[in-house]
Amino acid sequence: MSTIDELPPLREVIATHGLSARKALGQNFLLDLNLTAKIARVAGDLTEADVLEVGPGPGGLTRGLLAEGARRVVAIEKDARCLPALADIAAAYPGRLDVLNEDALQVDWAAELKAPRKIVANLPYNVGTELLVRWLTPATWPPPWESLTLMFQREVAERIVAQPGGKAYGRLAVLAQWRASARIAMTLPPEAFTPPPKVRSAVVHLEALPEPRFEADADTLSRVVKAAFAQRRKMLRAALKGLSPDIEDRLQAAGLKPTDRAEQVPIEGFCALAREITRP
Structure with missing residues (x-):
């Protein structure tokens, strides 16, 4: 050596x-x-x-x-x-x-x-x-x-x-x-x-990176991702129902299928959902 x-x-x-x-x-x-x-x-x-x-x-x-x-x-x-x-x-x-x-x-x-x-x-x-x-x-x-x-x-x-x-x-x-x-x-x-x-x-x-790849509130994104992968075998509408009462509408607004599972969602998709969840 x-x-x-x-x-x-x-x-x-x-x-x-x-x-x-x-x-x-x-x-x-x-x-x-x-x-x-x-x-x-x-x-x-x-x-x-x-x-x-x-x-x-x-x-x-x-x-x-x-x-x-x-x-x-x-x-x-x-x-x-x-x-x-x-x-x-x-x-x-x-x-x-x-x-x-x-x-x-x-x-x-x-x-x-x-x-x-x-x-x-x-x-x-x-x-x-x-x-x-x-x-x-x-x-x-x-x-x-x-x-x-x-x-x-x-x-x-x-x-x-x-x-x-x-x-x-x-x-x-x-x-x-x-x-x-x-x-x-x-x-x-x-x-x-x-x-x-x-x-x-x-x-x-x-x-x-100088800036994040996609716009999103860091705390909201962290909550979304944590909830999605905590029950990764479930569809998104079930795994994320605790985040918003109208989660299916927000998933669709973010361009995501409520029937998808977390491992199918790219980073851009999670960021889009985080933006939708922070929207009034």
Whole structure:
């Protein structure tokens, strides 16, 4: 395994600091520094950006980001056991790494970084989807981030980039693709991690669009999509009846068939329905 800096190999770091991965924290450590550097490069030019990383663990991806020239990295790590290893990285890259021993769900992360901001993370499995939804649904748009480069279970990654008509298409696809471009940049086998997860993983790269693809109120669209896919086997008129007493009329006004199911509706259709629902 090649090295990207003068620091010890990650297996040695883990052994030195006793950093066994904890299932309760959704930890699966990526130890191959070739891969961590490759993931960092997916995020594009980092030399003029501040980067947020969530769940750095022993710091493999952190080292990749810094080695690839990130202007500054702010790493949020809930597990205090990892702090000494991250402190060693901070010492090797003076002034370029700050570590917050916090819960990523509770931190006002944008206040910690200067624009342009990029988020790059091997997300803990237990909070990955919730964090993504939060990043995709800020109060205003454009968001505080320029791009997201995130590792998920392959199944979740496929849901983010899914197109209408398939089982993978759902709320994540609509929220992600409404206001961002999304692609799967690379996949990783279970054996790339310690401990190996039971499923393959994938890195998704999302870039924020200047404006949403179609006009819609964000809160209304989120409610419509959540209700539609919560009962995806039902026809739209049944799944969405709680949103409006005249939902069939509003579906037809939006150009949708009341007998269609959620997975058949493109993003433009959901946005049209959100506009109809907000209309008096």
